[in-house]
Amino acid sequence: MTTEGSSLLHQRTVFDDWRSLTIGIYMALAGYAVMVGLPVISTSWVNNLGFSDQQVGYVASADLFGLAIGAVFAYFVVAKFDRRLLAVLAAGVAIAANLLCIYYQSYEVTFWLRGAAGIGAGVYTGIAVATIGGHSRPAFAFGLELFAFAFSQAAELKFLPSLSIEGMYIAFAGAFIFGLLFISWLPRRPAEDSLDVEVDVKEPDGQHHAEHRHVPAYVPWLVLTAVVLTYINIGGYWAYIELATVGSSASPDWVASMLVYTSFFSLIGCLVAVLLSNRYGLSRPLLVTLVFQASIVFMLVFGITNTSVAFSMFAFNFCWIFVDIYQSATISNVDRSGRYVALLPAAQGLGNGVGPALAATVLSYGLGYNGIFIMCASASIVAMLVYLYMYLKLRRTIPALADAS
DSSP states (O other), X not given: OOXXXXXXXXXXXXXXXXXXXXXXXXXXXXXXXXXXXXXXXXXXXXXXXXXXXXXXHHHHHHHHHHHHHHHHHHHHHTTTSOHHHHHHHHHHHHHHXXXXXXXXXXXXXXXXXXXXXHHHHHHHHHHHHHHHHTSSSHHHHHHHHHHHHHHHHHHXXXXXXXXXXXXXXXXXXXXXXHHHTTGGGSOSSOSSOSSEEEEEEEOTTSOEEEEEEEOOTHHHHHHHHHHHHHHHHHHHHHHHHHHHTTTSSSOHHHHHHHHHXXXXXXXXXXXXXXXXXXXXXXXXXXXXXXXXXXXXXXXXXXXXXXXXXXXXXXXXXHHXXXXXXXXXXXXXXXXXXSTTGGGHHHHHHHHHHHHHHHHHHHHHTTOHHHHHHHHHHXXXXXXXXXXXXXXXXXXXHOHHHHTOO
């Protein structure tokens, strides 16, 4: 409920069915698997394939830029074509590229194959988040997805280090294959149109009536811009956080264990994020979270110890969940067709691709890991400013959307 006495209305559709939500969540977990496992995969590329720190950044960027490209393609087709067919084709590309990485391990070939794998994963994940976002309670739906994501993230970071690089590629391919067994649970078409919201308006006499409001196109684009900036921070931090601790006073075993156990802190973040959104809406908690996330990255500039890296990882995972739930639910409130929602992996992949590439560039200029942390924190602050501008604009035009939960 907003200060204007109005709130958004969403009708229940096939996307509220538990099977639709389940397959959407699983597909998202499979599509994001490489992004989640980057700290371990990056280390494996260095130790097993002999890639340099800079090469790791560029290969990671290829995978994540591919994710973005695939999701952009999903934006154009997800509301027009059979989503089941699209998912099967996308999974096929991702499976083939991952398996080919086993046989072609030079830096140059791996770079292009990871890009192809990312494109397949991007289309697949775009369909997944469009399916999740079609739920009548998007904050709840994305909260469930990120609750599952926390377990998936912890499992990956726990078990991936025990695999060879070939085993990692097989695991990623297997995740897509398993999802195809339940492809019949995926709704084929969107249920509603894009960029139209229905608002429940309370009249002075206490009666209610519904009004349809058209949302300006700049709203989802501003949110997506903020997502890119946020994931520049996430991508740079996540790709280099383990490598940045090498040679510091932090114990390597301690850092490895923190990568696993801090993932479970995201579970608390899911619960707190949904509770706060029910009370304060999506926008205001998000603005505060982006500032806090910048602070916990910047603190590493002053030294990396067992204590500082543990606090940073715990807080970072907590904030990551907040940002994802609030930004995903905001676009879902606006776009019921799934077109703009499908661009979320593109924005995330673009940011995640730019982040490691910028971090690698920072290293190439001799600015060290402190330079990476400053770059990451700055991206989060700029994201907050973009989101603040959008929020203030909506408060004047569609307050029900500005403060929607």
